[in-house]
Amino acid sequence: MSIFYVLGKKGTIEILYKIKEGVNSFTSIKNALDMEGCGVSTRTLAERLNELEDENLIQKDGSKYYLTKKGQEALEIIENVMKWEAKWKEAKIPKIIIGMLGDKER
Known part of the structure; x- marks a missing residue:
């Protein structure tokens, strides 16, 4: 299974952040996700945790x-992508570039 596939599933990144915290x-993960309005079913949470273990992003003791070292590094990358996204959402991008990107909403 691709790590991008796993990370793209509902609740996965939030689960990683909860474990980091x-x-x-x-x-406690289930309750924390429910409190933040990002609740997932018990079954889905179990599936996500198993997938994260299979990808060696987390370990169970x-x-x-x-978080494993790989999981810590994955969160660092995710945080950098989020910063990058925020930077470009706020940036004034010339219309010609917007056209090339196909982003009609800017």
């Missing part, structure tokens, strides 16, 4: 989940 048991 120290919210690391199944129940007893009943707790932790």
Whole structure:
């Protein structure tokens, strides 16, 4: 399975961030996601956690989940992409470039 496929699924990045923040048991992750309005079903959360483990982004130790080095690096990349997106959303892009990009909303 492609890591992009896994990261693109509903709730996956939010789950990684919760684990990074120290919210690391199944129940606490579920509750935290529900409180933020990004709730996923119990079944979906279990699937996402298994997929993240399969991709070696997280590891389970007893009943707790932790980011692996790969997971930490993935979040750093995601954060950089988010910063990049924010930069370009705010930037004044010349109309000719917008046309080349096919972005009619700018």
